[in-house]
Amino acid sequence: MYVVTINQDTCEGCGECADNCPASILEMVDGKAQVTGELDDCLGCETCMSVCPSGAVKVEES
Ligand code: SF4
Ligand code: SF4
DSSP states (O other): OEEEEEOTTTOOOOOHHHHHOTTOOEEEETTEEEEOSOGGGOOOOOHHHHHOTTOOEEEEEO
């Protein structure tokens, strides 16, 4: 399983992570990205991390 953490302070609200997550578990909430789906569905692809311009996303295997 993977743990996806989004730093709410450094997220710039671009929406790229949510738009590009193949598992559709990320959503924009009040202008910031959040994990709103099941982490069980995360593929660990790290796309969210790659597309983030501010390094706000962290994907770790737990
Ligand atoms: S690692 Fe991949 S599947 Fe998991 S949240 Fe990021 S983009 Fe989505
Ligand atoms: S890609 Fe990064 S800056 Fe853009 S919404 Fe996602 S976490 Fe925020």
